[in-house]
Amino acid sequence: MNPFQWVRAEILRSAWRRGLYTPPDRRVLEGDILPELARDPTVTRLLFVGVQWYTRHYPDQFGGKTFATIDPDPEVARLGGNPHAVGRVQDIEEHFPGLVFDAIVMTGVIGYGLNDRDEVDRALGACAKALRPGGWLVLGVDELRPMHVDPSASPASRQFEPRPFGASASARLDVAIPFKERWHTFLFWQKKARS
Numbered sequence: 001m002n003p004f005q006w007v008r009a010e011i012l013r014s015a016w017r018r019g020l021y022t023p024p025d026r027r028v029l030e031g032d033i034l035p036e037l038a039r040d041p042t043v044t045r046l047l048f049v050g051v052q053w054y055t056r057h058y059p060d061q062f063g064g065k066t067f068a069t070i071d072p073d074p075e076v077a078r079l080g081g082n083p084h085a086v087g088r089v090q091d092i093e094e095h096f097p098g099l100v101f102d103a104i105v106m107t108g109v110i111g112y113g114l115n116d117r118d119e120v121d122r123a124l125g126a127c128a129k130a131l132r133p134g135g136w137l138v139l140g141v142d143e144l145r146p147m148h149v150d151p152s153a154s155p156a157s158r159q160f161e162p163r164p165f166g167a168s169a170s171a172r173l174d175v176a177i178p179f180k181e182r183w184h185t186f187l188f189w190q191k192k193a194r195s
């Protein structure tokens, strides 16, 4: 990233914090992916992994549905959905015993705390266990991030199949972003009926 791009990225981050700008990948998540899941009558229980100031309004569009959240940082618990668990995605079962989800959205977590191949595999295994057959796992990753781990290389990924999602009719969506990661990739996977 050259100095001009770095300054531009910092200005855009600051504008985002002040509500004056929304990054392109957020626009896709907030304007396309979450509304598509909220509209889907087969999705009544969703788990959103990883909570921040900019995700606090996400439960709003899921009125009448369960929008659960999980994050190990107790500081962000007040920004979560209902129910919210202070914990790791690898331990979903322990935090939401008996809850079967129709969709799990995990954006910006791989490479942002979930950085180890074995832990990514555990996380994907826990998601597969918590989802019903046919349930959606929507992953959002920054492939150029040094800590990125390719989820498709994980043995637990075999319990899912990539499936076209929403209007993009594609199982993979690359969105250019004005930050050093350069693009954000959404992967749309469905839990196989039998794995």
Ligand SMILES: C[S@@+](CC[C@H](N)C(=O)[O-])C[C@H]1O[C@@H](n2cnc3c(N)ncnc32)[C@H](O)[C@@H]1O
Binding pocket: 049, 050, 051, 052, 055, 070, 071, 072, 073, 076, 087, 088, 089, 090, 106, 107, 108, 109, 112, 113, 114
């Ligand atoms: C960059 S933020 C991403 C927030 C949000 N998911 C998004 O759409 O961008 C990363 C968040 O993931 C959380 N996180 C890191 N490791 C995690 C894990 N193993 N399980 C659940 N959340 C985790 C961090 O605490 C942090 O709040």
